[in-house]
Amino acid sequence: MGFKEWIIPQEKHFFCLLDQQANVVLEGAEALLDMVKDYNDIAMKRDRMKDIEHKGDDLVHTIAEALNKTFVTPIDHDDMSKLASRLDDILDYMESAAHRMWAYEIKTIPPEMVKLAEVVVSSVRETTHAVKDLKNFKRRNEILQHCIEINRLENVGDDITHTAIANLFKTKDVLEIIKLKEIYEHLEMATDKCEDAADVIKDIFIKNS
């Protein structure tokens, strides 16, 4: 039986909610990139990230309640709930990175951090597309292509982070090291969580195709 045949209205509703959530995560990624690229009005931009994160939280709760109230759907509830939770993790790490830029009074964003934020945005964009393709079923190749790209970007993000932190240690400015290291790690965790989301998406796709 194909993916299309058994899809039912209830499922469509969940996919719409996941779509909305993925869009909010992408909105957060773009706000983050704007923040590091045009590093002004930091308090305002950090508040914007916080607002986007709250919007994401509300959607997670809506999805959780909808899942808890629905008893039989072909797609595994746990997978849906796991996917919503991974998407939320991505947003949380981006928000906590932005928050630390403001709270730790970071004066300038190092170029490697801008590069890492660009990787985060690319990875979130792929993740958003993969979530959308999950709804539009039958796009097997497209979904797998997004997942492969997310994996590749996670490795790129890893390498940028490792090099940046190794270089950071050479500066000997301990307070800056502690602060920037933590921000790099939160950004890198965002790409890790994209990979976790991609794993759930692949699982859902394989189980249902």
Place this chain on the structure above:
Amino acid sequence: MGFKEWIIPQEKHFFCLLDQQANVVLEGAEALLDMVKDYNDIAMKRDRMKDIEHKGDDLVHTIAEALNKTFVTPIDHDDMSKLASRLDDILDYMESAAHRMWAYEIKTIPPEMVKLAEVVVSSVRETTHAVKDLKNFKRRNEILQHCIEINRLENVGDDITHTAIANLFKTKDVLEIIKLKEIYEHLEMATDKCEDAADVIKDIFIKNS
């Protein structure tokens, strides 16, 4: 069908065990608050936390074994096991915070840390009540009230932690910064885990009402 009608003896047994576990977590929270408020005999108080943590561990194992041996109960085993695991996480973070106060030879507890510990205790108290109400079924409003309060306290804990760490960085005493920052983060994780426990409690309640 209401929550009450289908409850069965086996379920009651699990709820009793979860109740006991919640009480041990609360005992840990109170021991932690006593430690930071009356910061003397640290080695002894740290050992007391360790003992309470071991008591909690034993209960988690008892619950896991009981769940593994029981095959059919209306309430989802995974939810029970997740709740036990989240309650255990709360205790672990409180214990690891207390351990670090002793191991890092912290001389005095900053007032913000006492405030944060008070938030932890309040949040654990709400969590304990929510676990108890889960057993006493039909207390829908009370359970939701506890969960809302736990969410509120998590935000309060977050704000205290963020402000405290931002201020900490201004002291320039790097070793103290590293040590105290880690303790703040472990205490804050305890309130995060209360929120995770509250999410599981809400899930169990919604699925079964």
Place this chain on the structure above:
Amino acid sequence: MGFKEWIIPQEKHFFCLLDQQANVVLEGAEALLDMVKDYNDIAMKRDRMKDIEHKGDDLVHTIAEALNKTFVTPIDHDDMSKLASRLDDILDYMESAAHRMWAYEIKTIPPEMVKLAEVVVSSVRETTHAVKDLKNFKRRNEILQHCIEINRLENVGDDITHTAIANLFKTKDVLEIIKLKEIYEHLEMATDKCEDAADVIKDIFIKNS
């Protein structure tokens, strides 16, 4: 019904894959111990760890795909998948510890770190045996013995780590403290993940005996 009677070819296939994965994790543990004991050619030894980690990743994906394509087996898919995931975590933490020795340009490995790596290897060895015994069913006592030993080793690892970090803070060399502390913590997480794997093994055994 005993454990032996219902085992079916499909299950055997999963156990073989888990076995292979456990062997790769053990290979990683031995490479790590060699690295810290004979601390030369660090870049080469770090690359070797990376290769072993990739081999482990490939097995996790093979297991995940095999599980997703198989619909009915007596043993819970989630447990199999959880076990594969915990084994992978062990390898990840060993690899990230090895990576940091190289990236942070650690000049010499402190004796306590060698001791901790020895505990990691012992714990991984017990975990590998427990995974093998799971396949050879009916070895109830052996499995429980391994799990008890893994728990004991986790406590030993904890104590070594706590003492080492407390002593580290006394050196006042902040950059070294930050670097070595992180490596100790990653090694300690490897023993934690052995314990998590042991918990899953115990669960699988209890549910199916």
